Amino acid sequence: MRRKNLDLLIAIFIALLNIAWTQIPYHLLPVSILLALPLILFLPGYAVTQILFRRRLIGQFLNTTSELIVHPHLKLEHPVGNADLLVLSIGLSLTIDVLLGFGLNIVPIGLTALSWTVSLGLITMICALLAALMRRKDVVVSGGTRKLRPRVTTSDMLLFGLSIVLTGLAIWLSLIRPLSPQPSFTQLWMLPTNQVNNNCTVSIGVQNFETSTLTYRVVLKVNGSQFETWSSISLRPQQKWMRSVQLKPSTTSSIFVEAQLYRTDQPDIIYRNVHLTFHSIITGSNGGYHEQCTLDT
Amino acid sequence: MRESQFQPFRMFQDGEQVQRQHRDEQRWIADQDTMPVPTVNGEKTNVPSSLSHDGTLLANAHQLMRTGLHRLQEPQPEGLSTRGLQRVKADTGMGLFPLLTFTNASGLFLIALAYYASVLRYGTLALEMPFLIGLLLMFVPNLVRLLSPKPSRLERLYLLCVLGIYFYAVEFMISPHYFSSFDESLHMRTLENLLRFNHLFSLNTMLPVSSYYPGLEIVTDAISTTTGLSPFLSGVTLIIAARLLMVLSLFLLYEAITSSSRMAGIASLIYMINSHFIFFDTSFSYETLAIALAAFLFYILRRYQSAGKDHYWMLYTFWAVLLALTLTHHMTNYVTDGLLLLWSIMSIFLNSSRSVRIHLCITAILAIILSFSYTFFKGNPVWSYLTGYFNGAFTELGAIISGTSVPRPLFTTSAGPSAPIWDRLFMTASVGLTALSLPFGLITLWHQHRHEVLCVVLGVFAFVYPIVQVFRFTVFGVEIADRSTAFLFLAIALVLTLLITHFWPSRVLRWKSIMLIATVLSVIFLGDVMIASGPFYSSLPGPYEVVADGRSVEPEGIQAAIWMLDYLGPDNRVATDRINQMLMNTYGDQYVVTSLYNHIDVSPIFYATQLGPAEQTLIQQAKIHYLVVDLRLSTGLPVEGVYFEVDQNYVAQLKKPLPKASLTKFNTIPQMNRLFDSGDIVIYDTGVFGNAP
Numbered sequence: 004m005r006r007k008n009l010d011l012l013i014a015i016f017i018a019l020l021n022i023a024w025t026q027i028p029y030h031l032l033p034v035s036i037l038l039a040l041p042l043i044l045f046l047p048g049y050a051v052t053q054i055l056f057r058r059r060l061i062g063q064f065l066n067t068t069s070e071l072i073v074h075p076h077l078k079l080e081h082p083v084g085n086a087d088l089l090v091l092s093i094g095l096s097l098t099i100d101v102l103l104g105f106g107l108n109i110v111p112i113g114l115t116a117l118s119w120t121v122s123l124g125l126i127t128m129i130c131a132l133l134a135a136l137m138r139r140k141d142v143v144v145s146g147g148t149r150k151l152r153p154r155v156t157t158s159d160m161l162l163f164g165l166s167i168v169l170t171g172l173a174i175w176l177s178l179i180r181p182l183s184p185q186p187s188f189t190q191l192w193m194l195p196t197n198q199v200n201n202n203c204t205v206s207i208g209v210q211n212f213e214t215s216t217l218t219y220r221v222v223l224k225v226n227g228s229q230f231e232t233w234s235s236i237s238l239r240p241q242q243k244w245m246r247s248v249q250l251k252p253s254t255t256s257s258i259f260v261e262a263q264l265y266r267t268d269q270p271d272i273i274y275r276n277v278h279l280t281f282h283s284i285i286t287g288s289n290g291g292y293h294e295q296c297t298l299d300t
Numbered sequence: 301m302r303e304s305q306f307q308p309f310r311m312f313q314d315g316e317q318v319q320r321q322h323r324d325e326q327r328w329i330a331d332q333d334t335m336p337v338p339t340v341n342g343e344k345t346n347v348p349s350s351l352s353h354d355g356t357l358l359a360n361a362h363q364l365m366r367t368g369l370h371r372l373q374e375p376q377p378e379g380l381s382t383r384g385l386q387r388v389k390a391d392t393g394m395g396l397f398p399l400l401t402f403t404n405a406s407g408l409f410l411i412a413l414a415y416y417a418s419v420l421r422y423g424t425l426a427l428e429m430p431f432l433i434g435l436l437l438m439f440v441p442n443l444v445r446l447l448s449p450k451p452s453r454l455e456r457l458y459l460l461c462v463l464g465i466y467f468y469a470v471e472f473m474i475s476p477h478y479f480s481s482f483d484e485s486l487h488m489r490t491l492e493n494l495l496r497f498n499h500l501f502s503l504n505t506m507l508p509v510s511s512y513y514p515g516l517e518i519v520t521d522a523i524s525t526t527t528g529l530s531p532f533l534s535g536v537t538l539i540i541a542a543r544l545l546m547v548l549s550l551f552l553l554y555e556a557i558t559s560s561s562r563m564a565g566i567a568s569l570i571y572m573i574n575s576h577f578i579f580f581d582t583s584f585s586y587e588t589l590a591i592a593l594a595a596f597l598f599y600i601l602r603r604y605q606s607a608g609k610d611h612y613w614m615l616y617t618f619w620a621v622l623l624a625l626t627l628t629h630h631m632t633n634y635v636t637d638g639l640l641l642l643w644s645i646m647s648i649f650l651n652s653s654r655s656v657r658i659h660l661c662i663t664a665i666l667a668i669i670l671s672f673s674y675t676f677f678k679g680n681p682v683w684s685y686l687t688g689y690f691n692g693a694f695t696e697l698g699a700i701i702s703g704t705s706v707p708r709p710l711f712t713t714s715a716g717p718s719a720p721i722w723d724r725l726f727m728t729a730s731v732g733l734t735a736l737s738l739p740f741g742l743i744t745l746w747h748q749h750r751h752e753v754l755c756v757v758l759g760v761f762a763f764v765y766p767i768v769q770v771f772r773f774t775v776f777g778v779e780i781a782d783r784s785t786a787f788l789f790l791a792i793a794l795v796l797t798l799l800i801t802h803f804w805p806s807r808v809l810r811w812k813s814i815m816l817i818a819t820v821l822s823v824i825f826l827g828d829v830m831i832a833s834g835p836f837y838s839s840l841p842g843p844y845e846v847v848a849d850g851r852s853v854e855p856e857g858i859q860a861a862i863w864m865l866d867y868l869g870p871d872n873r874v875a876t877d878r879i880n881q882m883l884m885n886t887y888g889d890q891y892v893v894t895s896l897y898n899h900i901d902v903s904p905i906f907y908a909t910q911l912g913p914a915e916q917t918l919i920q921q922a923k924i925h926y927l928v929v930d931l932r933l934s935t936g937l938p939v940e941g942v943y944f945e946v947d948q949n950y951v952a953q954l955k956k957p958l959p960k961a962s963l964t965k966f967n968t969i970p971q972m973n974r975l976f977d978s979g980d981i982v983i984y985d986t987g988v989f990g991n992a993p
Contacts, residue, residue, distance in 0.1 A: 093541060
């Protein structure tokens, strides 16, 4: 019994393992992949196939017909050969996934790792148990047939090994291929901070995406006058620099704030440039006055 | 005489009676699978096979034609072993599978070198030559092996599956870190929404219809959430699974139709030479999964047709797959419905059992009802999406036919010089050879396979191929000609296989014939690859080009989109060019204002030399909060033909690059805030114009 249903037992075991795995807080990626991929791409379809298209043993077929004519893959009453089984398992698994996705969309939890694992696990287990139930009258024919296994010679192994190496090299070459164009840019930005309080504060940021470490200078101007300067900002590739600046009250109604970025190797050329226009409003409350800044939005 | 000599070819000669007959006959059948059927019947073959040596050219041509026609009417070109009617050696080796895996790997390595050289700016030739040679290194040895009657069925299956995966690797290596093509980025947004909200039907302004056909995204979500893999790697895993399903389904479908593993192998390989098999149908796009499901669907139905009344479960399985297909891709679903309808109509007129006829009709009606119901499901925008496109294409074609419009010049783009002469020859020969071969294959089909209803259905479907080629002369409808090949090759592969296997049955297959077949199919293959890889191989890796989809996706644009998400949050209304639209949509999670969803063309904002009242009103109407301006647009013409989603009103201006002044005009508008500058990309807050929500 156990041997006859070994495939189904393995399917149930993997489904149970998947459900248990979702309950563990820390997940190891390779284990998650090894467990989940069969559950999504193979097992539900396999279990359904075992119910719908039960495979009759080739031995039975051979006993009733000529041994000279062997064509199980074309025999109509035997729709499930190994290739058929594989294609039905993958195809039905993908079909179940798509339909189940629409089903899970209806429930409040939606499409999450837990809902996927539990629902696919349950489908696999129920179908596997049904298939086992349907198989209970089947008789295991032992020694009647010999499984055809491809013979792999040393030269075959060598060629497979070389193929794997060449394929790996090809993929590796594509992974290390230089980007075109090479990332050689620097981001400069300026944003009003905390617009809820409208307190004329700006946030300035620089991020280096060049190929090497660079030194920058940032100049902040308010209504054309230099307000603040930061020199010798040295940033490695990917490194970020940020400052928050409170602006002084202005006598004019609008405040034009401009930030300019220079590279120290080209000190006279504006490398990046951003600007904001604030509107300054003086409001009174509880006997006091304070200034509010708003952007043009 | 001919009637008795050429027995009708029964598709499945595997009943007890037939098997007994073969068992009796085996006493005098030679122990090889290349025995012609006339010899089996104890009669001499009268199929002429050589030319007259003393005749005139006309007589030779006449004899050649007679030979060809005789061969095309060959009743059974296949030997017993490839039809599964002869016992094969039990302990079989792997054949040439290891060697051909090695040639596949060598081809892939050559292609990787080509990609590398292209990025280092060694020129188009340094990309083209090793790339095409690498593809041939994969294709030709497999073709030669599959043409041979020697490989076992298992070896054929191995060869096809491995080649299918290697062909996918060709596409994967173009962008091994992220999905870079335009269509892929659209679907990535739907996937990101699904991962973010855990529910379907969220808004994707760049492809609203994708939210209603989320089969691809659902399975990718399942893989990503349960395994912990990134969305990109989850998508890659799904594509590989879909590719395996496609190849196996095709093989089993063709095998069921032809009763020959050799013919099934050849047909599956011919299907692989269609222009979309390597590129488009391996991208992260709904058609990739849908076309595999469609092939699976036809395989199930064909099996059901053979299996008869005892296999109702196959029909139920078919309906489940049909439902999944309906929810995965609209066009694949409609094409499948059309084929099912044709199949059911044909089954009424051709020889098929009553129960099969009834079930086919019920299935076709059910499929059509299902499609209509979902097409007009509340909120589903697919009707307006497709009718808008097809109306435009047919209107343009009508204008060309009536002479009110000029045809699109072939092999040219707005971005540069036309394709080299050898590329043009290959592309023309590819389409021409395919179209010219069809009538000969159809003769065979009609003479020997017209009792097989699905065969006739596919034969009729193959006629569509030459017809849709007229759309290549339109600007709007050229995609119809391109995209239909993935479906049409299901039929073309079968028709060409019938032509090849009947004209050169395995018993008369010599090296010269194999070389001729390989050459013709290689020309079709390379021509299709050139068509699919875009102008100047722009879909392959290489230096940055202006609006060239994959080649325009680079770190600066991606980082700008990521910055926007980090510092300005998601779902801001953004107007920008075609490339930054897809980056802001995918990496930035922004609400991109599009003419497809919002019915607003934002291109005038960027084309205008000054931000006048009309442009300001447009910004206000579209409630655009941010403008993303890519200054590189002024450095060249767009390879894809347009800078923005719609450039309809500016086609005349696309003779030269967009003026830089049009892109920098925003600096001088005091009400606009220049928030971000990375050199080439500048982000503006539209300020008072935006009237942002």
